[in-house]
Amino acid sequence: MKMTAAATKLVKHTLLAAPLMLAPAVSSVVMKAFNQDATFGAAYAQEAKKKPAQKTRKTPALSQKVFKKLEAPNQLINPEKGEPDYRGAIKLLNDINITKFNRYEKAQVYNLKGYAYYSMEDYRNAIKEYKLLLSMSPDIPLGLEVQTLYIVGQLQFVLEDTIEAEKTLEKWMAIAPIIGADAHAMLGQVYYTNKKTKKAIGSINTAVEMYDKKGRTPKENWFQILSALHYDDNNTKKVIEILERMVRLYPKKTYWRRLAGMYGLDNREKDQLFAYDAVYQMGGLTKEKELMNLAYLYMGEDVPYMAAKIMKKGLANKIIEPTSKNLEVYATALRMSQEIKKSIPVMEQAASKSDGGDLYARLAGIYLDSDNNKKAVEVGEKALKKGGVKRKDQLYITLGMANANQKRYGAAIKHFKEAAKDKRSKKFANGWIKYCQNELERERKLAAS
Incomplete structure (x- = not known):
């Protein structure tokens, strides 16, 4: 240890x-x-x-x-x-x-x-x-x-x-x-310092049990040492057990924070979220990374509304920097919360700060979902111009659909043909190409008649 x-x-x-x-x-x-x-x-x-009575000298x-x-x-x-x-x-x-x-x-x-x-x-x-x-x-x-x-x-x-x-x-x-219990605890501290883990745990546990039997609250530092001993011994479940008792007896931010971390190590994400939120409610999360972690946890548990709320407050208080990545997370949380209109200006800001065109490509998709086809084409073209789009086929699909919705079938077919070059989108793009060609033919016949 x-x-x-x-x-x-x-x-x-x-x-x-x-x-x-x-x-x-x-x-x-x-x-x-x-x-x-x-x-x-x-x-x-x-x-x-008490021990058996000893003879006097x-x-x-x-x-x-x-x-x-x-x-x-x-x-x-x-x-x-x-x-x-x-x-x-x-x-x-x-x-x-x-x-x-x-x-x-x-x-x-x-x-x-x-x-x-x-x-x-x-x-x-x-x-x-x-x-x-x-x-x-x-x-x-x-x-x-x-x-x-x-x-x-x-x-x-x-x-x-x-x-x-x-x-x-x-x-x-x-x-x-x-x-007395204090004597057992002190010997446990000595064992701890001398790296005798098992003896240390035994002595301090004895002190805790003695207090428990009397209906008294064991001393805070005994649990602190016990949790450190079990942590050094890689006994995650025992550390969690001790910390869970500590937050009941001594509900301090530092113990809730440690408990959240241990839940994470034990892959108990939902419990980690509850513990981390307790720290947040107590005003214990004051760093960008901490607030972002909590937002991610809420999104992971399908509670995007709370993630968006935390992001909004963190940005307003200037704890969270309005970087492209952070704004993207905020926009995603808003969109997952069905706050589409609110997510658009946030994603626009995120895209403008990005080095590549990926965020503009995603923004084009948001505009398409919002039936704003003109803006979808506009930002989609920006994405192509900026470059660095990971899934160009999907961006071409978005541009094709936005043009098709505006009955610009020629431009739409051009984009769908580009999308069809990627086998992942080939079938879907060809279906749209056929649809657009049929619409062009229908328009031609109507014009001729």
């Missing part, structure tokens, strides 16, 4: 937008000593899957002497008044000689320093201190270890160290008593 730059940005933004699950302020760790396991669950309880005691040494830096981190002094706290903590501390007491020092560094947004040093804290296991409460693993995994992801983030979060998930 090749991850796009946009997807990478999305994943990073998603994580940074969510609050980090920080360890409790160390003051509570110090004051309550072994009480962390009891408070730990609050950080993960929302939409969580026996940890060394926190001596009164150590407690007093940690009191001053703790006050700087959690002052009763004023702003925290994290640098000052770190300096005091660095000055403490911890060589004679037991492992649990050392963990409290590392926890304070880690929290201070995190608060200063010095994430690398925060990770360093939290890892030192984790190295004190199993002489620390299980809750503190679990929570710290989660913090480290998130910080590693923020720093784009996704390989280590994956290892840390998997380790966390193996021992965490409660795992």
Whole structure:
């Protein structure tokens, strides 16, 4: 799976937008000593899957002497008044000689320093201190270890160290008593970044299912990542399924546009038309190509009136350029809508801008159908003069019929004979030649009598 730059940005933004699950302020760790396991669950309880209860650990005691040494830096981190002094706290903590501390007491020092560094947004040093804290296991409460693993995994992801983030979060998930939907989603994002598509899909699907079971709306970015994962995996039908849900939950132009594109890839033209029209109704089609695509879709589904309406508005708003090709499409839509009179001036404009005579040839046919035989001959002759007509035989048929309708049988026979040179029109042209010859003979006899 090749991850796009946009997807990478999305994943990073998603994580940074969510609050980090920080360890409790160390003051509570110090004051309550072994009480962390009891408070730990609050950080993960929302939409969580519970595991069987784990045994609590026996940890060394926190001596009164150590407690007093940690009191001053703790006050700087959690002052009763004023702003925290994290640098000052770190300096005091660095000055403490911890060589004679037991492992649990050392963990409290590392926890304070880690929290201070995190608060200063010095994430690398925060990770360093939290890892030192984790190295004190199993002489620390299980809750503190679990929570710290989660913090480290998130910080590693923020720093784009996704390989280590994956290892840390998997380790966390193996021992965490409660795992929330957000945690599954974040691990899925890590897997996505590490190009582990199946694992990423599994983790994010778990998060979505957990929300669904609670009757809650899953987070928008989860669906964004899922659709990107399935797209990279060439699973068009799954992408469509996800986007269909997204437009119901989050009816944004961008999702309707993507859905229209996916319908097109899946050869669902009618559904593509409906989705693309939704974007149009929301004001999301602002480029010539987009409006032309919608017009083509309407014409393909035999709704030329809507195609003509879109073209007219696009031309009026100067989004669609009045090129020969675009005007030809507009004229065709009008003609298909039985708006023959309205189509004629548009086709004339298109023909005048064309390099060849094809459009004049088509215009001649429109005039013929409108019983304007004189104009049919006039523009038909223009088509011949301009050249480049693909089906000259058809143009000669048009000229022949227009002349015959004006009882100009001699000119008509001349054009039909030219048409008969093409085997595709030979039979039809010869029939008209015979008719014109009979009419000439009838006129001759009438004149003689």
